[in-house]
Amino acid sequence: xxxxxxxxxxILNQSNRPCVQALIxxxxxxxxWLNAEPSKKASWAWNSVESARHFLVAGACxxxxxxxxxxxxEDPWVPDLPTYKMVPLSPxxxxxxxxxxxLRTPDKSRWDELKLYELFTEDSAKAIKKFPxxxxxREDNWLWLKSHNGKHxxxxxxxxxxxxxxxxxxx
Numbered sequence: 001x002x003x004x005x006x007x008x009x010x011i012l013n014q015s016n017r018p019c020v021q022a023l024i025x026x027x028x029x030x031x032x033w034l035n036a037e038p039s040k041k042a043s044w045a046w047n048s049v050e051s052a053r054h055f056l057v058a059g060a061c062x063x064x065x066x067x068x069x070x071x072x073x074e075d076p077w078v079p080d081l082p083t084y085k086m087v088p089l090s091p092x093x094x095x096x097x098x099x100x101x102x103l104r105t106p107d108k109s110r111w112d113e114l115k116l117y118e119l120f121t122e123d124s125a126k127a128i129k130k131f132p133x134x135x136x137x138r139e140d141n142w143l144w145l146k147s148h149n150g151k152h153x154x155x156x157x158x159x160x161x162x163x164x165x166x167x168x169x170x171x
Contacts, residue, residue, distance in 0.1 A: 002157035004052040009152040011049065012056060013142050023049070032074060034060065055157065059146040064131065065138040067101030072119075079145055080127040087121045100140075103128070108135055 010020045011029055023029070027039055027046055034057055038050050061084045062070045062077040070077050073094050076084030088094045103119075105112050110133050116125040144152035146160055 001052060001055065001161055002154045004048055005055045005157045006152060006154050007049050008052040008056055009060075009142075009144070012060060034076075035074075055161070059144055059160070060152075061143050061145050063141050063143045063150065064100055065134065065136045065140050067104065067140065068099055069140045070100040071096075072098040072100055072103065078124070078127045078131075080130060081124060084145075086119075086128075087124045089117075089119060089121055104133060109133060 007020070010017060011024060012033065014024065015021075023046065027042060030036065034053055039046060042050070057076075060076065061079050062075050064070060064077060072086055073088070073096070074085075077100060078084055078086060081087070101108065103112055103115055104110065111129055111131075113125075113129070116128055120128070143150035144156070147153065147156050
């Protein structure tokens with residue numbers, strides 16, 4: 001499972017490795033792959049890779065850089081929240097297409113607090129405000145929250161899987 005989680009991590013990050021690009025093209029992997037329904041007509045190998053997605057959901061989070069590619073409601077991007085996803089104040093506020101960069105002031109130097117409290121629950125708004133705003137042109141990317149450097153590794157995944165299996169056995 002640890003090795004499969006590494007392949008799944010490469011797919012999530014749209015790695016340029018030829019084997020990953022072939023899988024992405026063949027199985028039409030889209031940006032919502034972590035939450036998509038499993039493919040019904042997939043090979044044994046692809047079903048194995050998809051079985052590791054649940055592991056990534058538990059530790060993968062988007063890192064906000066420019067905030068242009070992170071969908072506010074759909075993408076996991078707030079590490080201080082249980083599912084890393086925002087909780088709307090009311091369902092009507094949940095407009096699709098809202099990106100994280102739109103939650104900043106026009107000069108992009110800080111969070112637009114009025115907008116935060118208008119759209120999100122108080123806990124969600126407070127969790128966002130903990131983030132320092134970085135004015136950056138860098139692309140948003142994925143972080144592995146279970147490591148100190150944000151990078152996924154087979155070794156760390158293996159340790160995490162052992163810890164999870166130990167906690168299940170002790171229950």
